[in-house]
Amino acid sequence: MEQTYTQDQALIQQIRSGDEASLVKIYKEHRPAFLQWAQSSYRIDEEKAADAFQDAVVCLYRNIVQGKLESLTSSLKTYLFAIGKNIIRKKLQQPVALESDELWMVENLHAEPVDQFATNDRQRLVARLMNTIGEPCKSILELFYFRGFSMEAIAARLQYKNENVVKTQKLRCLTNLKNMVRERYQNEDFV
């Protein structure tokens, strides 16, 4: 058991340092068991179970890179299943009993369906506008806001002179997005 935690902890460390392949490895390793468990426990079809598991892995990633999941108090499998259980509960909009340790996980860590993350039209509009902002904005915003990279790390990765150049560029990207949102709202008159 101890050995498994150590391996899981190492995977978490790799994901935190930007290795997405480790996340895909976790995804592929636990997917069959989750699908089987979810389908038999909640009588949902394979597609819905897979959808919930994909959301659970996205939540796992987010919790790792945002520093919400520093160290494991259970195996990664238990953790993923608890998140998945909460996601199924939210998607089905029906109460699902959670064990006390699972309750702690879903209350303290992000465990929401991906499609319910955006709570208003403006947030959904911003997500669509990300198609039009182009590079380097998309990479800078992804590395900073989603993958948790420091300005210094972004400067090194995208070969900027220093972190101040990245900071200025990031603000420029946000200002562009803000202007696009305001322009769209004025043109389409939707609040």
Place this chain on the structure above:
Amino acid sequence: MVENRWNQIDRYVNGSMSQEEQTAFEQRMRENLGLAEGVHLHRDILAGIEFRFMQDLKQRLILADKPERKINWKTVAIVLGGILVAAAAGAAVYYYLVQ
């Protein structure tokens, strides 16, 4: 000027202001509705950005489900072998006719 205000909002939303600075900023928000809306917009933009990258990551996971297209070396060997045999036969017929 505009960038300075935007930068301040960014620092407020990121929680990187000192306690004193934060209190003063919140007082300004209560007095200035435009600033309060700026903070609201900034929060929506950050949530929208994150939402988008969450969707992108989910798509990459879905793609990981699809079986990789493996090269069938047996088929490649049969096709190449066939081509070689045909070429050799063609060459033999050519030399026979020339001579």
